Amino acid sequence: MRRGPAVLLLIVLLLGAAYGAWRAAVEGAALLSGFRPATAVAERPAAGSAPLADRVVLFIIDGLRIEDAHRLPAVDWLRRRGAGYRLASTGFGGRAPLLASLLTGAPPTHHGLLAGDAEASPATDDLLQAAARGQVPAGRARGLADPELAELLGPGGPRLVIVEAGELAGGRTEAALAGLDARLVALFDLIDWRDTAVVLLGTADAAAGVPSPLPLVLAGSGVLAGAGGDASLYDFAPTVAALTGLPTPVAAQGRPILSALAVEGRPLDAVMQVHLESRRAWAAAAAAAYGAPAEVPPAPATAIEAEDYLATLERLVSDAREAWLTAGAKARLPYLGPGLLILLLYLLLLYRSRPGGAAFRAHLVYAALFTLLFLALGGGHIVRGSLAGRSWAEWAYLFGAASAVASLLAAVTAGFVLSRREYRQSRYLAAGGLHAALGLVALNALPAGALVLLTGWSFPVALPPFGLWAAFFIAALQVVVIGGLGPVWAWTAVRAARFARHRWPPREVGDPEINADKVVRLRAIRRADRHRRKPADRR
Template sequence: MVAASIALLVLGAIGAVKAGSAGASYMYDLEQVQPALATVAPAVRDPHTPRLAHRVFLVIIDGLRLDKSYELPFLDELRRRGVDTEATSHYPSWSRPNYVSILTGVPPSASGVRTNHHSTPVAIDSLMDRARAAGLTVATATDYDVLPGLFLRKRTAASAVHPEVARADDPLDDLDIDAMADPLSEAAVRAPDANLESPFNDARYAPWPGGFTEASTALAAGNADLVVLLFGAVDSAGHAHGGESPEYREATEIADRALARALGRVDLTQDAIVVTADHGHTKRGGHGGIEPEVLSVPLILAGAGVKPGTSANDARLIDIAPTVSALLGIPAPGHGLGRTLDDVLALDPADKIARDIADQQRLTMTRGVVAGAEARAATDLLENRAERIALVLGGAAFASVLAALLIRRRVLRLDVRVLLVSVPAFFIVYYALIGTLGQRFSPSLLPALGIIAVSMAKFGIAAMIVQLLASMAALRNQGTLGQRLAAANGIAWTGLMLAMIPAGLAWAFFPPPYVTLPSPVWLVVIPAVQVAVACAAIDVALTLMVEVIIFAARAWQRDTRPLDS
């Protein structure tokens, strides 16, 4: 009987480790290092339209939701002089995925950058690549994140200071830009010698709002043709205090003042300013899902080449790269899935048509590549799905046969009353915590930046404690010691089955790699189930350990009592 307990214990431990590691790696599994688009040459089509703006300033205010972007003096002034419209961010509405949407015109589903944990450079054609190919210079200033690192390029012989060491065939797949940011890592130490170059001619990272203003002001006074500014304080305030907090409002005012200082002297008769955001924030703080307050972001355009008072219909973040390309008179990034927002541009009818044709030619190629990859992934998924389902159901059947044997030998007991009290306790508490504290099942459930599974593990631990106490209470009046341990085995077996079958089915239906993104609900449910298995398994182990100790202690007490008297 103790042996059966130990066997269940081991089974639980294996389940916990497997499920736990699946949950922990889940965010990384979502990433696609080599999305289909990165394997084909960009469809660069030059429509030969005139340059509408001498310089373009593309501003990303990280985490600025649409409704909170009004009543800010500088932004409102730009709106008054230009175009006041809005854009839709892309799911998963996290930062890195949507920096990529804005700068390449490729949404997270197709760029492979699905979370903020994407740490290899993105091999997708970008605005910076197009501008530099056209002989323009590109600069960036940020107080926040990894823009230059995210778009690192292999140095080519033509671009290298030392052409003899430049090899364009070096892979970038194993490069970890987050590790590189740590000055003590090996990658960072080797970085100066690495065969890499920034996509920007001038990249400035000043990690405080005042530094952002200084760096942006310097870039505005310079002569880079395309300047990308990324401001982070609004997003930080959203995460810390929520999207409707006074602190968030204050951060939007700081952003507005910083931009007024940096861009106040831009000559809008010659140059253009485009302001947008990568995503918004929920009331509680957080983003990643498809809530309107998370997906709706401002899109403000003003200056040379912009047709004041117009509006863009159904603009998406992926439309910004082709639109900025049109302002600069260069081809749009060639992997893009967006279109030029030509309604807001001062383009001649013939030039409008030329841009539309170039967009169509590009979209024919890029949409085809993406659709092909998704179709292949769907086929692969279906091909092995029956096998995976059979494996899961077979495993469950085997476990049931084993349980039946154990029941006959009275090692395992399925006492309905005991099970009713103890087993559901974990699941009720766990999912109720995610559902209430996490507001619905959405990737926006986390206010803080981080890994979904880690936060769920906290809910799991709370649920474990409740179930452990419930089990102890339910087992209290269980007749003999042997009966009590058998009932504990019953709790353990049922709990493991209830956790592992859904986890197995989740794996059968949604195995990595996630070429096609899981829907927002599944994006949360998959790690929720994995974490539930890990916690339930640990819980089983704890319950059994306590029971085995009680069993051993009482048995020892009973054996030793005659000697004492």
């Protein structure tokens, strides 16, 4: 094929790849935003165990850290008369996903709220919905200065009170900490400690995407004084449900912190049986969503059998998920497999072709530069599984700009390497630069396509881990940018090659020794040809 039509064909292929990646990203975003957990249709137990406290008050304080449990007198007083725990946190993409995980006991991959600070409620079961099912009065206050809070904490108030305090959201200054401590002291004076349990949780920097241990302090009725240790953030909701006498939210992946509860014997068995009933409902819904409506065994009546029963449920759901993934991969293999194979073969042929060296070096430059820009712009938060308070649109603009800068420098590299070869027309340079761009598109499309092949394009129970779908979107974004810059790649490669050839001429041009060697070899070839022709002429 002539170089001119080949250049046009390569540009069309790059633009087509950009459009295909854009459509895939849009469809993937729609699937993520429209995710509906399997637990949204799961059977939700309405009855809980006997309450351990007549009233439970939750204080969720944004920005409160582990050290504040000792520094602030009010929190330290609460810890000394109750229990203190460190909750492991992986970081979240905003306040809404964190609050949803606290109230549901489930990670964002299960409740579906991935990022953003919008006032949104999860589609799955949470503490407030469990209270409504059990006809337990519940109230909610926004801030420690909420005028309705005194009424909620007074006599005749609801049995479950959730207080979301943002006093430290504006900054952890000494004045803010002192004001927080003074408000807590005033509120503690309103609480009847004989029949009320207080649960105080600091969210530290988890809402901003920084994984850090969160302080949990419990005190009052139903709490075992002097207890402490480590637990998971997803144990928060089951523990509060046990204190209040509510059924555990169906989506909860944690379990009650039994060491913090003043419960043993039959009450302990009752608490665990309620928790296991919720886990059983979740396992049944998950297995059905994976297409394997297996018979889920009933929950045991004693806490001694809880560990074995939970392991059985996990194994049942895991087997159903493995079967679903295997069947889905086999169904997608006939049309995704050949496409990935073609991309791989194209890369192998490209690296063995004449512009292969230029393409390989351009790819190395792009990978190194994009990685550096990715980390410099805050991509480490994405690697750790958080959006760090930014929306996907903001991250897309940042990483799109990084991809564009890396692409231009990669095109310059391809043009410089191509300038070392002999050529007569600029269309050769343009085609070589476009092959480098198309190869880079193939490199990004291969892992993204493999992810879709292995994990699927639907989420029946839980979203894929954050790292997987983030990697897919970042790869799709790079394909969109590189493919859309196809004509720019060609122009940049040609200009870079011309400049490099003019500024740094190749050694083959103007080198007397190399030219003399070529002349000697050419004369030797001609003499050999004449000797071979002489016998033929004599005949």
